[in-house]
Amino acid sequence: MFGILCFGDSITxxxxxxPSYGWCGRLKEFFEAKDKYHAVYNLGIPGNTSxxxxxxxxxxxxxxxxxxxxxxxxxxxxxxxxxxxxWDGMPEQKNPRMKEETFRKNMRTLLKKAKSYPAQLxxxxxxxxxxxxxxxxxxxxxxxxxxxxxxxIVKECCSKEKxxxxxxxxxxxxxxxxxxxxxxxxxxxxGYDFMYSQIKTWLENxxxxxxxxx
Numbered sequence: 763m764f765g766i767l768c769f770g771d772s773i774t775x776x777x778x779x780x781p782s783y784g785w786c787g788r789l790k791e792f793f794e795a796k797d798k799y800h801a802v803y804n805l806g807i808p809g810n811t812s813x814x815x816x817x818x819x820x821x822x823x824x825x826x827x828x829x830x831x832x833x834x835x836x837x838x839x840x841x842x843x844x845x846x847x848x849w850d851g852m853p854e855q856k857n858p859r860m861k862e863e864t865f866r867k868n869m870r871t872l873l874k875k876a877k878s879y880p881a882q883l884x885x886x887x888x889x890x891x892x893x894x895x896x897x898x899x900x901x902x903x904x905x906x907x908x909x910x911x912x913x914x915i916v917k918e919c920c921s922k923e924k925x926x927x928x929x930x931x932x933x934x935x936x937x938x939x940x941x942x943x944x945x946x947x948x949x950x951x952x953g954y955d956f957m958y959s960q961i962k963t964w965l966e967n968x969x970x971x972x973x974x975x976x
Contacts, residue, residue, distance in 0.1 A: 763834045765801045766793065767826060767881070769815060770841035773889065774806025778948030785949075788958040811845045811860055812868035819872060823879050836881035837965070840872060841930075843888045844947065847912035848902045859902070865912060869919040877923065884926040884968070886961065888913040889953075890939050895946025904947060928964045930957065 768774050768786045776784025790802035805822050807814070827836050846860035846868075860868075876883045888909050896904035913931040920927035934942060934956065942953030949957060 763799045763801070763828070763831070764797070764836070765803065765826060766837045766839065767803050767823065768805055768839045768841070769819070769822070770806040770839075770886075771810045771845050772806065772808035773844060773948060774841050775804065775808050776806070776954070777808055778944035778950055779954060784954050785957040785961055788954065789961065792962065806841075809845060810842075812842050812865055812872065813860070815840075815842055816868055816872060816875075819875055823876075823881075827879050827881060829880055836879070838876045838879065838881045838883045839886060839961075840876065840884075841886035842869070842872070843912045843916055844904075844909070847888065847908045848899070848904050849908070850902055852898060852903050853905055853908075862911070862915065866915050866919065869916055870923065873919055873923040873925055877925075884928065884964075885916055885920050886928045887916055887930040887932070889930050889934050889942075889949065889957070892940045892943045892946040894940075895943075899946060926968055928961065930960065933960050 766789065768789070774784065774786055776782035776787055778784070784806075786802065786804040786806060790804065793802050794800045803826055823838070828834070843865065846865045848859050849855065850857045850859055873883070873885075890906050891904040891909055893905060910931060913929070917927050917929065937956070942949050942956055944950040944953070
C-alpha cells in the first residue's frame with residue numbers, strides 16, 4: 763500500500779472545474795494507475811481554514827494510515843491558508859478571517875500532529891489571486907500582499923519543523939498566473955494542469971518522496 767493524503771480547502775478539492783477534479787484528481791488518476799494498491803485521498807473541504815483542519819486531522823489520518831506490511835508507505839500533503847488569509851468584507855475594514863499569529867500557531871500544531879504519523883510530510887504553498895476579481899470576492903476579499911504573507915508563514919513553519927515546502931505562490935507568480943484562475947481565486951483547467959505538474963515533479967525528485975514516474 764502506498765497512500766497519499768491530500769489535506770486542504772476548495773483548491774485541493776478542485777473547485778473551479780466542473781466536475782471538481784483539480785490537481786489532486788490528476789495526481790489520483792496518474793498514481794493509482796501504477797498499482798492497484800496505490801491510493802490518493804482527496805481530503806480537501808471547501809471553506810476550510812487551518813482551524814477547521816485541526817479539528818478533523820487526527821480522525822482523517824487514523825482512518826487511512828494503516829501499516830500492515832513493511833512495504834506500506836504514506837505521504838501527507840497539506841495545502842492550507844487561502845481561506846485563512848482572506849478578509850471578511852474589504853481590507854480597509856480590517857476584519858481578518860484569521861489573525862496571522864493564530865494561523866502560525868495552527869500551522870505549527872498541524873505539522874507537529876502530522877509528524878506523529880508514520881508518513882512522509884510536505885506542504886504546498888498558497889496560489890496567488892487575481893485582485894481585479896477578488897476585491898471584493900462575494901462577501902470577502904483577497905489581496906496578494908496578504909496571500910504572500912500567509913504563504914511566508916507556511917514556509918517559515920516548514921523550515922522550523924524541517925518539513926519540505928513547495929512554493930506554489932512563487933512558481934505561479936513567475937507565469938501569467940491570472941490566466942490560470944477561473945474566478946480570481948480558484949484555478950481553471952490550465953491552472954490545475956500547472957499545479958499538478960509542479961506537485962508531481964516535486965514528489966518525483968525530492969528525496970524520501972518516492973513516486974513512480976512515467
